[in-house]
Amino acid sequence: MGGALSDIAKRVSETRFTLQTEDFADGRELHRQLSSELTDYLLPRINRTQTPFMIAVGGSTGAGKSTLVNSLVGRTVSPAGVRRPTTGNPIVVHNPADTKFFESQSFLSDLPRSTDPTTSTPSVVLVPNDDVEPGTAVLDCPDIDSIAESNRELARRILMSADLWMFVTTANRYADAAPWALLRDAAVRNTSVAIVLDRVPPEANREVRHHLSSLLSESGLANSPIFAVAELELAEGLLPHSAIYPIRSWINQVSSEAQSQERIRQRTLTGSIGAMPAQVKSLADYAESQESTFDDLQLSLDQTFNAASEGLAEIFSDGRVLHGEVNARWQDFVGTGQLFRGLEPTMARMRDRISAAVTGKHDAASPLHIAILRSAAISLREQAIGVVDEISAQWLRNPAGSALLDAHPELRQSANDLEDAVKSAVSGWSNEVNALVRDIGQGKKSKARILSFGVGGVCAVVEYAAFWDPKYTYADDHASRNDANVALSLAGTIFGEQEAVNLIGSIRDRFLTTAAGILGDCRMPFDNVLRLSAVPARQAGVLRASGDRLEVAL
Incomplete structure (x- = not known):
């Protein structure tokens, strides 16, 4: 199987979209997605490269991703505020034992490394933290609906390179189109997804959770856990410990149980590989349009x-x-x-x-x-x-x-x-x-x-x-x-x-x-x-x- 995937990666890298046909944009986008998925996720794992278990925190603009990451870590490691977009670079919060892996360009190899979360230079920002379990990393993604196309592309790329998604949305935006396009892709790839429903008014909690559950079931994600976070005052930019305790406990459980972690990792990997032939054939259709x-x-x-x-x-x-x-x-x-x-x-x-x-x-x-x-x-x-x-x-x-x-x-x-x-x-x-x-x-x-x-x-x-x-x-x-x-x-x-x-x-x-x-x-x-x-x-x-x-x- 590794040989077949390597051959696909070679053929995809050789494919060219040089002509602006009517389907040029769709073909080029699929080509970009497949290239990054193969390079960032599939090939390193199929070749048995020792990679940390990666949990990507993604979502729409203003959903509270960075605030959640900061609160889980217990300190500000990812910029959060009213300015949009606040996160332009991926923030990788990892145990110091895994620093060597992320510094080695094994992850997002085309981007330089930085330790400054406020840098405006495109880079992977590395934040070592002893509270993160060894062999696990939390990735704070740019906004999936950012006004900057480069941010949107990078967000998708990080999500597709992760083993587990933690998708953050809000009580008044959970039905937006942008998140569901990605969530349906996750369902096709059998990617494990957890939903964090942020800023939920107490009186609407039951109704919103019920509707969100039905949407997840329709999209093939019926088993995805939902964590609701009430609309609370922040203390020094962080959510109260009690509000995020269920999420932190779940992450710690996944991170500490090797069997659970391997099951999730294998499920996502198998789903991604299984979805690859159909995507390659779709890319071939676009490539044929270029040829003709x-x-x-x-x-x-x-x-x-x-x-x-x-x-x-x-x-x-x-x-x-x-x-x-x-x-x-x-x-x-x-x-x-x-x-x-x-x-x-x-x-x-x-x-x-x-x-x-x-x-x-x-x-x-x-x-x-x-x-x-x-x-x-x-x-x-x-x-x-x-x-x-x-x-x-x-x-x-x-x-x-x-x-x-x-x-x-x-x-x-x-x-x-x-x-x-x-x-x-x-x-x-x-x-x-x-x-x-x-x-x-x-x-x-x-x-x-x-x-x-x-x-x-x-x-x-x-x-x-x-x-x-x-x-x-x-x-x-x-x-x-x-x-x-x-x-x-x-x-x-x-x-x-x-x-x-x-x-x-x-x-x-x-x-x-x-x-x-x-x-x-x-x-x-x-x-x-x-x-x-x-x-x-x-x-x-x-x-x-x-x-x-x-x-x-x-």
């Missing part, structure tokens, strides 16, 4: 960016980049439309016209080149912004994704730096085109033709042709088809037909690679955020398996 949500976010990211990447070839090959200003500059480049009206079968005449255009006073190649780069950059930026907006919209429909977007505003601000990145990428591609044309121009075959047209003009022609592919061009876009055919014919005349096809294909592929790089840069912040929020694979499965092993061992 993470998978959904990852899938939407993959599908959206993959679809965008796959669509790049169509976007930058169907001629849409050549519309508008590019088309107007192309018409100007080839002779303001005259070329199409008087096109002669020989390409020499066409070459002469374009050569005149690029070598005369009117340089039509440079405006065309600029228009192509501008149109390509605009289209690329639109695609990048579009895919970021799409994935953001999908994540917004998911509570966890929406929380990630809120926590990482850079995900929505990727367009801020996109303008310069796109310009730089397109400019780099254009420089590659220029280098390719110049490199080919070193050969005798194409050198004269390239010089005749001018390097700028040739670059404009092949760039224009690169954004048109018959596989993607719209069937009814005859004008673009004709213009692109002219560009292809010109490139064939300059370089030779096959070399032109190869060159234009290479230029197109290089631009698509550039475009894919921009999309990859846009995706990177999303990948980084998911990596930081990664959920361990199969954490739900290993939790269920560890819970099943303990269930079999029981």
Whole structure:
């Protein structure tokens, strides 16, 4: 059984709640509770660590816990007063013989030790007292309904690490919801509980005790003893000896009778272990929600960016980049439309016209080149912004994704730096085109033709042709088809037909690679955020398996 519990502790420690799903808060709370119960209570006892018998005194704000503890000890060891909350740290009243155990960090190991009950530093306050039986400790808990969440969590943690609860409530607050949520947990774990009903008016004693008894029976705690403390004047902050004598006698009896103490200890331990498989399975359900949500976010990211990447070839090959200003500059480049009206079968005449255009006073190649780069950059930026907006919209429909977007505003601000990145990428591609044309121009075959047209003009022609592919061009876009055919014919005349096809294909592929790089840069912040929020694979499965092993061992 010890091995099964150790395995559960390992699996629980490996479980992560990184995504703010709808059940995130409940899952994280259960995870915290199980972690502390295993570390603070179950593992030390199942591994047979010699631990004192711990009696936790818990209850609501102002119920009189600290006053009761002080009165039982016979002196002020725990702050009590009108200021709320008065107890922020656990006060451990123990026999000096047990000091070594509590100083050794065996109890609440993550908290430092102190001997000052008034300290505001989170710590375990140790108060040695000779009147406490050796092997027994009384723990004064913070308020279970404290306004400070850390106090509430610590109170529950201490109660879950104790062998016996002494729950303090008052005649007018015993039916409050907060105590009963914890008391029902105690019933599930078979934790032994004693109820101290404080400040009970004599005339209401019978009625209140009867009603409280019925509530305890309904919650599975019918055998819990009830101690009533009348509403009395305090003497130097302490209750009269006669008022607490029944409680002190009962504690002394439990503390001094090893058989009784062991019975209570074993009952609580067995109940806690028996409740563990169901709690682990509940935690596995929450963990599975984390896994499925993470998978959904990852899938939407993959599908959206993959679809965008796959669509790049169509976007930058169907001629849409050549519309508008590019088309107007192309018409100007080839002779303001005259070329199409008087096109002669020989390409020499066409070459002469374009050569005149690029070598005369009117340089039509440079405006065309600029228009192509501008149109390509605009289209690329639109695609990048579009895919970021799409994935953001999908994540917004998911509570966890929406929380990630809120926590990482850079995900929505990727367009801020996109303008310069796109310009730089397109400019780099254009420089590659220029280098390719110049490199080919070193050969005798194409050198004269390239010089005749001018390097700028040739670059404009092949760039224009690169954004048109018959596989993607719209069937009814005859004008673009004709213009692109002219560009292809010109490139064939300059370089030779096959070399032109190869060159234009290479230029197109290089631009698509550039475009894919921009999309990859846009995706990177999303990948980084998911990596930081990664959920361990199969954490739900290993939790269920560890819970099943303990269930079999029981």
